[in-house]
Amino acid sequence: MELPVSFADRTRSLLGDEEYNKLADALNDEQPVSIRLNEAKLPNASFGLFHGYAGPVPWSSTGFYLDRRLTFTFDPLFHAGCYYVQEASSMFVEQALKQYVGETPAVMLDLCAAPGGKSTHARSVLPEGSLLVANEVIRNRSQILAENLTKWGHPGVVVTNNDPADFSDLEDFFDVILTDVPCSGEGMFRKDPVAVSEWSPANVDICWIRQRRIISDVWPSLKPGGLLIYSTCTYNIKENERNIRWIRDEFDAEVLPVDVPGVWNLTGNLIDEEYFPVYRFLPHRTRGEGFFLAVLRKPEEGSMKIRYKLIPAQGMKRVASGVSKEQLDVARGWLLSPDDYELSVNGTNITAFPKEYLPELSSLQQSLRVIQAGVALTEVKGKDLIPNHALAMSYILRNDVFPREEVPYEQAIAYLRKEAIVLSGEAPRGYVLLTYMNIPLGFVKNIGNRANNLYPQEWRIRSGYLPEEILILCNQS
Numbered sequence: 053m054e055l056p057v058s059f060a061d062r063t064r065s066l067l068g069d070e071e072y073n074k075l076a077d078a079l080n081d082e083q084p085v086s087i088r089l090n091e092a093k094l095p096n097a098s099f100g101l102f103h104g105y106a107g108p109v110p111w112s113s114t115g116f117y118l119d120r121r122l123t124f125t126f127d128p129l130f131h132a133g134c135y136y137v138q139e140a141s142s143m144f145v146e147q148a149l150k151q152y153v154g155e156t157p158a159v160m161l162d163l164c165a166a167p168g169g170k171s172t173h174a175r176s177v178l179p180e181g182s183l184l185v186a187n188e189v190i191r192n193r194s195q196i197l198a199e200n201l202t203k204w205g206h207p208g209v210v211v212t213n214n215d216p217a218d219f220s221d222l223e224d225f226f227d228v229i230l231t232d233v234p235c236s237g238e239g240m241f242r243k244d245p246v247a248v249s250e251w252s253p254a255n256v257d258i259c260w261i262r263q264r265r266i267i268s269d270v271w272p273s274l275k276p277g278g279l280l281i282y283s284t285c286t287y288n289i290k291e292n293e294r295n296i297r298w299i300r301d302e303f304d305a306e307v308l309p310v311d312v313p314g315v316w317n318l319t320g321n322l323i324d325e326e327y328f329p330v331y332r333f334l335p336h337r338t339r340g341e342g343f344f345l346a347v348l349r350k351p352e353e354g355s356m357k358i359r360y361k362l363i364p365a366q367g368m369k370r371v372a373s374g375v376s377k378e379q380l381d382v383a384r385g386w387l388l389s390p391d392d393y394e395l396s397v398n399g400t401n402i403t404a405f406p407k408e409y410l411p412e413l414s415s416l417q418q419s420l421r422v423i424q425a426g427v428a429l430t431e432v433k434g435k436d437l438i439p440n441h442a443l444a445m446s447y448i449l450r451n452d453v454f455p456r457e458e459v460p461y462e463q464a465i466a467y468l469r470k471e472a473i474v475l476s477g478e479a480p481r482g483y484v485l486l487t488y489m490n491i492p493l494g495f496v497k498n499i500g501n502r503a504n505n506l507y508p509q510e511w512r513i514r515s516g517y518l519p520e521e522i523l524i525l526c527n528q529s
């Protein structure tokens with residue numbers, strides 16, 4: 053790989069000749085492939101039986117290496133939210149969350165969240181009863197974020213599309229903020245050739261300055277005593293150690309250690325002047341791409357001032373409602389624990405959101421552009437309640453509400469391409485939940501001679517061809 057000369061010079065002087073040469077060699081190796089499983093959908097998964105299984109990612113209880121790249125696009129379980137394809141080093145976020153959030157429910161913001169690797173991960177690691185706000189400033193990327201979180205299936209998620217500065221009204225709001233900031237991407241050189249071509253010393257400077265602005269913008273919305281998890285996928289100290297030192301000094305924050313066994317082979321602080329704990333993943337030392345993470349705690353002394361006052365929840369929202377009370381009751385009856393959710397109506401759409409976080413949702417809606425909150429259940433059309441795809445993906449749906457039809461691989465792919473489906477003559481008429489390996493794929497409306505495909509148009513598999521060799525995580529037996 054042809055590395056930018058200036059990058060090579062700077063990184064060599066940072067790491068020393070020997071380490072730098074090893075790093076440069078590693079960048080010519082094949083990039084490791086790893087996935088993270090959604091335990092809520094694959095509770096008793098027998099990991100060793102997966103195709104390509106090549107051992108656990110040591111710092112993530114649900115992360116696994118694969119010995120080759122599977123044809124993920126043609127794996128129904130991938131589209132059903134059973135796993136996320138994620139670079140292994142970045143799964144280290146789990147350690148920070150487990151050590152410092154533990155079992156206490158938290159309100160967490162993932163500020164730079166698209167496409168959703170760390171958001172889906174955080175949602176799995178946060179204790180039950182937590183709320184995750186996943187934000188992405190770029191509009192079309194925020195749609196991808198919403199798609200990935202919908203597939204992941206957890207109801208306690210709000211997706212927003214805002215600039216970090218828009219969070220200034222939400223003072224002392226979050227217990228945890230993850231800032232996986234946009235960076236110069238040196239750690240992605242092996243994975244993404246564009247990162248090499250876009251790299252320049254000037255861009256490194258643009259990045260560290262922007263990163264400080266992002267932290268300054270969002271810092272007031274972290275509660276006193278709250279946690280900031282800062283991460284990048286780059287090596288240089290301007291975007292890493294120097295920014296951590298700046299956050300520490302500017303905001304009087306404490307830099308916290310994360311317990312890390314020596315066998316993981318991580319690298320610590322690379323500035324000579326002083327020590328504080330930070331965690332680096334270098335591709336010649338760990339199986340993964342370059343990654344940097346540090347955890348900081350906001351000082352408690354601000355805790356005497358008046359905290360953010362949550363806006364009282366407005367109760368059930370009905371905007372120009374074309375929905376009757378009976379229809380709402382029907383939708384409520386679809387849920388596993390209906391008392392835990394508030395159903396809101398927007399036009400003809402009904403959504404369920406965890407009751408305990410309604411005040412937080414009201415506050416978020418006042419300040420931010422909320423593009424999704426909770427689980428979209430149904431659209432009401434006259435007397436008909438059309439079940440939403442998000443309901444099929446979520447795990448709040450009772451499994452005795454809609455008849456289920458298990459489909460073979462070819463039919464699952466046809467469904468995910470949004471082609472017309474013909475079910476067996478015995479299949480019931482009306483709304484049917486298709487499953488593949490007993491995992492919900494989505495709804496169809498069976499009208500007998502064919503079934504109307506309700507898969508979201510914009511999420512369909514667009515590729516018309518089927519590769520000759522298909523390698524997916526597990527095959528139907």
Ligand SMILES: C[S@@+](CC[C@H](N)C(=O)[O-])C[C@H]1O[C@@H](n2cnc3c(N)ncnc32)[C@H](O)[C@@H]1O
Pocket residue numbers: 163164165166167168169170171188189190193215216232233234235262266
């Ligand atoms: C490293 S990526 C995030 C990856 C994501 N956390 C994940 O694990 O899938 C950084 C994100 O920051 C967003 N971003 C770009 N400029 C930004 C800005 N000025 N403020 C906040 N976020 C920004 C990018 O669009 C991108 O989605």
